[in-house]
Amino acid sequence: xxxxxxxxxxxxxxxxxxxxxxxxxxxxxxxxxxxxxxxxxxxxxxxxxxxxxxxxxxxxxxxxxxxxxxxxxxxxxxxxxxxxxxxxxxxxxxxxxxxxxxxxxxxxxxxxxxxxxxxxxxxxxxxxxxxxxxxxxxxxxxxxxxxxxxxxxxxxxxxxxxxxxxxxxxxxxxxxxxxxxxxxxxxxxxxxxxxxxxxxxxxxxxxxxxxxxxxxxxxxxxxxxxxxxxxxxxxxxxxxxxxxxxxxxxxxxxxxxxxxxxxxxxxxxxxxxxxxxxxxxxxxxxxxxxxxxxxxxxxxxxxxxxxxxxxxxxxxxxxxxxxxxxxxxxxxxxxxxxxxxxxxxxxxxxxxxxxxxxxxxxxxxxxxxxxxxxxxxxxxxxxxxxxxxxxxxxxxxxxxxxxxxxxxxxxxxxxxxxxxxxxxxxxxxxxx
Ligand SMILES: Cc1ncc(COP(=O)(O)O)c(C=O)c1O
Numbered sequence: 001x002x003x004x005x006x007x008x009x010x011x012x013x014x015x016x017x018x019x020x021x022x023x024x025x026x027x028x029x030x031x032x033x034x035x036x037x038x039x040x041x042x043x044x045x046x047x048x049x050x051x052x053x054x055x056x057x058x059x060x061x062x063x064x065x066x067x068x069x070x071x072x073x074x075x076x077x078x079x080x081x082x083x084x085x086x087x088x089x090x091x092x093x094x095x096x097x098x099x100x101x102x103x104x105x106x107x108x109x110x111x112x113x114x115x116x117x118x119x120x121x122x123x124x125x126x127x128x129x130x131x132x133x134x135x136x137x138x139x140x141x142x143x144x145x146x147x148x149x150x151x152x153x154x155x156x157x158x159x160x161x162x163x164x165x166x167x168x169x170x171x172x173x174x175x176x177x178x179x180x181x182x183x184x185x186x187x188x189x190x191x192x193x194x195x196x197x198x199x200x201x202x203x204x205x206x207x208x209x210x211x212x213x214x215x216x217x218x219x220x221x222x223x224x225x226x227x228x229x230x231x232x233x234x235x236x237x238x239x240x241x242x243x244x245x246x247x248x249x250x251x252x253x254x255x256x257x258x259x260x261x262x263x264x265x266x267x268x269x270x271x272x273x274x275x276x277x278x279x280x281x282x283x284x285x286x287x288x289x290x291x292x293x294x295x296x297x298x299x300x301x302x303x304x305x306x307x308x309x310x311x312x313x314x315x316x317x318x319x320x321x322x323x324x325x326x327x328x329x330x331x332x333x334x335x336x337x338x339x340x341x342x343x344x345x346x347x348x349x350x351x352x353x354x355x356x357x358x359x360x361x362x363x364x365x366x367x368x369x370x371x372x373x374x375x376x377x378x379x380x381x382x383x384x385x386x387x388x389x390x391x392x393x394x395x396x397x398x399x400x401x402x403x404x405x406x407x408x409x410x411x412x413x414x415x416x417x418x419x420x421x422x423x424x425x426x427x428x429x430x431x432x
Pocket of ligand 1: 062065294
């Protein structure tokens with residue numbers, strides 16, 4: 001398995017063979033850096049495992065994790081699909097000629113403009129999350145002279161996060177039609193009556209950062225029991241099953257280490273359950289879709305900052321401020337996400353000082369990580385925050401009118417800019 005970074009003989013970090021100091025000199029900080037070899041490696045493992053263990057199916061990269069032209073080019077070249085949740089993501093994918101036969105369009109409140117764009121660009125799967133949306137989409141498809149392929153998002157009543165999962169009788173998610181209270185069945189009935197929609201199957205997504213397979217196996221059972229029920233009651237067979245994404249990655253030492261083999265095994269176990277259930281329930285083998293996001297790009301990416309001022313509050317804590325913050329990584333502020341932080345030029349130095357890594361935004365909650373052990377910080381040195389490839393750049397904002405940093409990819413020892421950093425002029429471009 002490709003490492004995101006290596007340590008050279010001087011104790012400095014090298015990402016895919018490129019020294020952090022040269023990256024810093026060339027592109028400045030903050031900087032998002034991705035090891036493309038690592039992205040391609042894991043994407044291929046998902047895709048090859050599905051092909052070899054199951055056959056007909058699609059790994060659809062959930063681009064909400066990280067979206068820009070280059071990632072769509074890479075996924076398209078690898079033969080993966082992509083999962084989009086807004087006209088913005090879809091437009092970006094289409095702008096590089098992504099094969100829309102492999103595009104899924106999600107969202108719980110898609111606008112008419114978004115639905116029309118998806119139909120017009122030939123998106124194969126639009127995932128419905130409301131009966132009203134189904135009617136709107138049917139009208140759009142009819143006016144366009146098309147029959148649009150759709151999935152319905154259902155809620156199997158399984159929620160999973162990290163090691164825990166719960167099965168609740170009445171989960172209150174804003175996403176999906178509940179199976180247990182009959183909403184999903186009603187939605188299916190409504191969609192089947194719409195002549196310009198072709199109901200291909202159902203979709204569920206049970207959570208994120210999941211490390212154990214039982215929640216997936218349970219959701220698989222519930223989904224395929226429901227497929228049987230629909231077949232028996234409506235004499236209708238679904239040809240597609242989409243089980244969503246949510247595979248976990250290691251952020252900190254206490255998270256499980258997942259090797260490529262572990263991901264392979266994880267997918268295999270779900271596939272075996274699908275096969276077993278399909279057989280036991282007398283169903284046709286569906287085209288199987290997974291939508292991993294975080295697990296494809298998360299560990300391949302890291303953020304480089306420059307160390308700023310430190311503040312020691314005697315007997316309480318030491319702050320080390322970096323030249324970014326919640327404007328490039330809001331995940332601690334949003335839900336207390338944890339990260340591994342390293343002094344990237346001094347990886348072999350003794351870590352003798354405990355820091356809270358603070359950003360530069362005007363919010364007390366603008367923290368990147370707490371209780372991080374580092375060598376005593378030096379002003380201007382490079383601070384690396386690991387595993388920021390997912391839900392960082394895609395969640396970045398101009399809060400405090402901070403600039404969104406550039407994105408650099410490294411492949412086979414060569415770095416290249418894939419997203420330019422914003423400029424001050426970019427900030428005022430739309431202001432009147
Ligand atoms: C419908 C759907 N599919 C896929 C994903 C990707 O999840 P992850 O990045 O955890 O794999 C999400 C994440 O929220 C989602 O909502």
